Amino acid sequence: MIDFRSDTVTRPCQTMRDAMANAEVGDDVYGDDPTVNELELWAAKRHGFANAMFCSSGTQANLLALMAHCQRGDEYLCGQQAHNYKFEGGGAAIIGSIQPQPIENEKDGSLCFEKLTAAIKPDDSHFARTTLLSIENTINGKVLSLEYMANAREFTNQHNLKLHLDGARVYNAATALNVDITEICQHVDSMSICLSKGLGAPIGSILLGSESLISDAKRWRKVVGGGMRQAGIIAAAAKIALEENPKVLQQDHDNAKYLARQLNLLPNIEVNEDHVETNMVFAKFSNTIDINNIVEQLKAKNILLTAGNPMRLVTHLNINKADIDNVIEQLSTLLSN
Numbered sequence: 001m002i003d004f005r006s007d008t009v010t011r012p013c014q015t016m017r018d019a020m021a022n023a024e025v026g027d028d029v030y031g032d033d034p035t036v037n038e039l040e041l042w043a044a045k046r047h048g049f050a051n052a053m054f055c056s057s058g059t060q061a062n063l064l065a066l067m068a069h070c071q072r073g074d075e076y077l078c079g080q081q082a083h084n085y086k087f088e089g090g091g092a093a094i095i096g097s098i099q100p101q102p103i104e105n106e107k108d109g110s111l112c113f114e115k116l117t118a119a120i121k122p123d124d125s126h127f128a129r130t131t132l133l134s135i136e137n138t139i140n141g142k143v144l145s146l147e148y149m150a151n152a153r154e155f156t157n158q159h160n161l162k163l164h165l166d167g168a169r170v171y172n173a174a175t176a177l178n179v180d181i182t183e184i185c186q187h188v189d190s191m192s193i194c195l196s197k198g199l200g201a202p203i204g205s206i207l208l209g210s211e212s213l214i215s216d217a218k219r220w221r222k223v224v225g226g227g228m229r230q231a232g233i234i235a236a237a238a239k240i241a242l243e244e245n246p247k248v249l250q251q252d253h254d255n256a257k258y259l260a261r262q263l264n265l266l267p268n269i270e271v272n273e274d275h276v277e278t279n280m281v282f283a284k285f286s287n288t289i290d291i292n293n294i295v296e297q298l299k300a301k302n303i304l305l306t307a308g309n310p311m312r313l314v315t316h317l318n319i320n321k322a323d324i325d326n327v328i329e330q331l332s333t334l335l336s337n
């Protein structure tokens with residue numbers, strides 16, 4: 001199968017599988033798993049945070065960060081398109097009793113500081129307490145600039161807010177900006193990173209923050225059932241993903257550019273190639289095309305796409321240039337029939 005639906009579909013490589021098979025383990029709820037401890041220690045140091053916590057998913061890492069930053073009755077500012085507002089089942093509100101205050105994202109994915117300022121509530125019992133700004137980098141494949149990150153820090157300092165970065169794909173941002181990851185995350189109080197997307201681990205995310213934030217988040221992790229026992233089995237693969245695979249992301253970005261260019265050459269498909277900043281391509285089909293039919297036909301050829309217009313196609317470790325040539329050839333045939 002050639003799977004363009006997401007970078008979450010990557011399969012663990014043999015090195016990861018060997019590491020998993022041979023991982024030293026203990027009970028991580030007791031803090032006894034040496035492989036988890038090593039991953040957390042390494043990750044904290046690498047990203048310049050005091051501590052780190054291994055989580056089962058990015059959704060969980062974000063939820064625990066929000067719950068550790070905010071009390072019941074607080075609110076967090078976020079984008080209307082933010083994953084931790086729109087795509088996480090409303091967890092912060094449902095489980096954390098934290099009110100989201102979404103703001104329309106700008107075209108580049110950023111949040112306008114004037115609009116954010118207007119949304120901050122006065123200290124008055126009519127209102128929830130605004131305590132946190134949550135931003136996302138990359139967002140829908142777009143990169144927030146280093147300047148924007150620094151401005152977000154300045155804004156939150158000014159308004160006495162904490163700053164969380166949903167960095168599910170933050171290594172794609174660092175790759176696109178050609179900077180060390182710390183250039184991005186130096187500005188934030190906490191950050192989540194998905195290890196199971198472009199970085200290729202089978203399972204897991206990491207949450208980074210201060211000692212006290214991680215300690216609070218660890219309590220909440222237990223509450224939501226995320227305390228795992230011999231988690232070193234999956235942490236072993238996660239560590240390889242985090243240490244080794246940032247350097248392969250450039251290939252995914254190059255492949256996305258190539259995919260975008262080839263798609264643009266097909267009739268009835270339009271891609272704004274300038275908008276391809278990382279590993280995501282958004283292809284607009286003309287209205288005459290039956291997209292569901294295209295998706296069905298390609299599935300029969302072992303190519304998986306998500307129906308949608310624009311259609312999001314994601315490149316990752318398990319897609320190479322030959323796979324892209326293959327999908328372009330199949331699409332070309334379908335579109336000319």
Ligand SMILES: *Cc1c(COP(=O)(O)O)cnc(C)c1O
Binds near residue numbers: 058084196
């Ligand atoms: C995928 C994603 C998450 C959630 O990660 P899961 O591991 O799928 O729960 C959070 N934020 C962003 C921006 C994502 O893309």
